[in-house]
Amino acid sequence: MxxxxxxxxxxxxxxxxxxxxxxxxxxxxxxxxxxxxxxxxxxxxxxxxxxxxxxxxxxxxxxxxxxxxxxxxxxxxxxxxxxxxxxxxxxxxxxxxxxxxxxxxRSANNNNAGNSNNGGNNNAPTGNAPQNTNPFGDPKTNGAANNNQNNGNNQADPFANNGDSIDISDDDLPF
Known part of the structure; x- marks a missing residue:
């Protein structure tokens, strides 16, 4: 059956x-x-x-x-x-x-969930601030874990072993 x-x-x-x-x-x-x-x-x-x-x-x-x-x-x-x-x-x-x-x-429909942090999109630019392309980085440095260049753009490598700890909340985990 x-x-x-x-x-x-x-x-x-x-x-x-x-x-x-x-x-x-x-x-x-x-x-x-x-x-x-x-x-x-x-x-x-x-x-x-x-x-x-x-x-x-x-x-x-x-x-x-x-x-x-x-x-x-x-x-x-x-x-x-x-x-x-x-x-x-x-x-x-x-x-x-x-x-x-x-x-x-998750960010596609976060407005219905009542979140107000740029619709839940960590990559959304706000005003003239640099774009945060690293959701794992330090928020005080706008996502930059270090100052390394990555393929000519200003994205920091979130997996670089530079001794900094990575702050991950439960919201970042898929389970």
């Missing part, structure tokens, strides 16, 4: 991250997936797919995505049912996410 779902779409809202009584993380979200064709009004419609993701993947997905983020998911379709407070049987069909991919840089 084959049960695979591979989708690419945008999050309709931030991931709803919760924890089970046993401490397992579970994230719920809806993915808007454009249809391949347009309707009679020449407008592209979308399907809104309910998804669920579990454990460490759920925590990572919630930390690195936000409303409007373009993501790819891989998983399986699952149906379940339960009885609501009115005694009615409710059926739910959702994609249980097993793998995901972030399909655009």
């Amino acid at each position: 084959i049960n695979r779902a591979v989708l690419t779409g945008r999050l309709t809202r931030d991931v709803d991250l919760r924890y089970t009584p046993s401490g397992a993380a579970v994230g719920n979200f809806t993915l808007a997936v454009d249809r391949q064709f347009t309707n009679q009004n020449n407008e592209r419609e979308a399907d809104f797919i309910n998804c669920v993701i579990w454990r460490k993947s759920a925590e990572n997905f919630a930390n690195f995505t936000h409303k409007g983020a373009l993501v790819g998911i891989d998983g399986r379709i699952q149906t379940r049912n339960y009885e609501n407070q009115q005694g009615q049987r409710v059926y739910v069909t959702e994609v249980v996410v097993e793998n995901f991919a972030l399909l655009e840089p």
Whole structure:
């Protein structure tokens, strides 16, 4: 038997991250997936797919995505049912996410996340200041780890062994 779902779409809202009584993380979200064709009004419609993701993947997905983020998911379709407070049987069909991919840089949609540091783009010039091309460098020296020249431009080599330490925050790590 084959049960695979591979989708690419945008999050309709931030991931709803919760924890089970046993401490397992579970994230719920809806993915808007454009249809391949347009309707009679020449407008592209979308399907809104309910998804669920579990454990460490759920925590990572919630930390690195936000409303409007373009993501790819891989998983399986699952149906379940339960009885609501009115005694009615409710059926739910959702994609249980097993793998995901972030399909655009974090800075591409950071305005939706509420960050105000140049849209999260460490390479954005501000005013007449030199362009910061080294996200690992010392902010007091505008990203320059040392004064070495690199291929004729003014980019410092972030991996040069010059004895300086590299300050990396959790936001710089992909996991």
